[in-house]
Amino acid sequence: MPTLAETQARFVAALRNRDTAPLPLVLGRDGEIPALRFDVYRNNVHVSLVNAIAAAYPTVERLVGPDFFRGMARVFVGEALPQTPVLLDYGAGFPAFIERFSPASTLPYLADVARIDWAWHRAYHAAEGQSLTPRDLSAVPAEHLGGARFTLHPSVQALASPWPSLSIWRTNRHDDEVRSVNLRAGGEETLVSRPGHEVGVWHLPNGGSRFLHRLLAGETLSDAAGATGAEFDLVTTLQTLLTSGAIAHYRF
């Protein structure tokens, strides 16, 4: 009699590979070869995991259409099972997978659009946190502001893309009819935050995501701004951070 570990290893091999039979472990109703019965388990595993990917990447699904999406996600699921039973955490590697999935190579911005979906998903489930208002920050004398260090809301994520990925994401996520986006319009940077109950997505000035990552690393405001170059629009970036509730605390 095989051990339970041997039985389950064989069962999983047959689940994951159509050419591997689960026999002679299992029987159907009358001891027949239960191919379709075993397919119920195969189908449950793969369809439910594709559904989990679809739940996290609704904008990508709309952009490429459900058939292409499910085919692509099925290949991803075949390569990488979840490593925990918490499916909310499954699919972080999907954007990187899209980058090397050759049937999607005609859509070079698709991985970056997927990264915005994933940031939205993470923000939705992120821990609660405080958000400073513009008034809170106005209490800081202007001459001291440059020395301030910020703690950001746990939901905050910043992304930079060489494509107009945010414009593509927005129209596919929100518009009844998808608008065309000029792919030569240049790169876009994106801020995702969930200040209260709802996840929001904002456009960041160029260099904004670099600035934000430096703030996250604990640099002062002036050091973080100095590292982004002379053309960096600090005022608009700070306004966006405050509007989006991205700043939780400041300290000196």
Added chain:
Amino acid sequence: MTAQAEARRDPTRGVGPSGARAEPPIPASAGVGLKPAHYRDILEARPPVGWFEVHPENYMGAGGPPHRYLEAVRERYPLSLHGVGLSIGGAQPLDTAHLERLAALVRRYQPGLFSEHLAWSTHTTGFLNDLLPLPYNESTLAHVARHVSQVQECLGRTMLLENPATYLRFQDSSIAETEFLEELASRTGCGLLLDVNNAYVSAVNHGFDAADYLDRFPMEFVQEIHVAGHVRRLDDLDQPLLIDSHDTPVPDPVWILLERALKQCGPQPVLVEWDSDIPEWAVLMGQAERAQHTLERCHPAAYRHHANAC
């Protein structure tokens, strides 16, 4: 009848191993599986449902709207946690990180009941997200019993174990499922969750009589019942193959089995499960009403007081 079983038959007292604890126990009435699509309907209309059940794995994010809604529902209704990720029948050791996440949710939401499945879903290659079947023999019985005891120790409470819906059986199964569950409950002190849809699905798939399965089921350990829908297919040999899909109304044969089960195990919490192609709230509410009527028809004396009060 034992004092414990007697207490369980009083629907106003609630049931479950946690009856003496601070958390509201799950009443012997109809409950519904809570879905995000219905959060607002439920919080705005406060429908007369006895209790709600959720899959704890869906609430293992750090924060955000899911927890906010679940807390609001929990303030208004008794809550049961029904795990789908522990892989109690898995050959490998239980995932202690996952157990710790469950323990944290139990501390946070103080559920009236915690249940899991007689199945496995995790292998060394990862989590398969399905409730996979298990051979029933002395070796697997001892193994699953150790896992159940470990869960109960970690959570500091007794759990319920649910009978699975299966499509295949194993050559090296030597113990009947009902006997396997009875032995598990006796050895570990866990309770049982009787899913009558699973009983029906397995009965049709394996060609046995579902009523006979219920007659053999160790009803003295049952503390919760599930009903759900399934779809009908044919297998390779044109034999009926029912799939436990949870995406339809509860079919008539399952309602009939529910009545039979309730007459055998007394008034129990009855959950309506609907997990995909989720309909509007009114449809689920209608299913819950039917479950409640079934409870009251089977045990008129137990609900007379309740009915007068309405």
